[in-house]
Amino acid sequence: MDPGDRSAEETAIRETSEELGIERGLIKVIGALDILVTPFQEMIHPYVCTIAEHAILTPNPDEVEEVFYVPLHVLKQESFERHDVYLKVEPPEDFPFERIPRGKYYNWSKGTMPEYFVSYQGRTIWGLTARILHNFLEIAGGEIRDA
Incomplete structure (x- = not known):
């Protein structure tokens, strides 16, 4: 959030607008x-939004490498691969x-x-984007459909 943002929702709209180069409206x-x-001491507040059909995307190259479309029905039928990353506490x-x-022999969790x-058409979605999409599909269940 920037200091001028009044809410996490406003931050999401501003970030989307800045990254994709579209009007907030x-x-x-x-x-x-x-x-x-x-x-990693980050808290992310994701939102589900629609973008007007007539919007022209002008991605900010400093923030967005590539924009591509994946139909919702593809995400619903594709299974997400899950691989666990192990986290270990190592005090200095x-x-x-x-x-x-x-002391030094404390049994850290x-x-x-x-x-x-x-994956879709040779592209792989992973990291935070995949975690957010996975969460979206879990919440929405069978209630989502392509626009």
Whole structure:
């Protein structure tokens, strides 16, 4: 969020407008998805939106490498591959180990983070984009259809 943004929804509209080079008025918010919290101190508030059919996309090359279309029915029938990424806590040497039980031998929790992949026409969607799409499809279930 920029300091001038009044809400996460306003941020999503501004970012979409800036990245795709379209007027904000051509973006209609349908609703919010689940907030995505990453292990890298990021909190992402994704939104489902429609863009007016007559909108002309002029992607910002500093932020967008490529724009392509994947029909919703393709995403619904394609299965997302899931590969877990393992996360491990590694405190730095100057960590105050003397203040915790078992010191340097403390049994830190380990975790995993799902990494999703889906391919379409030779392109692979992965990372945050795939996690957001996966969440969208889980929430929408069978209630989505191509426009």
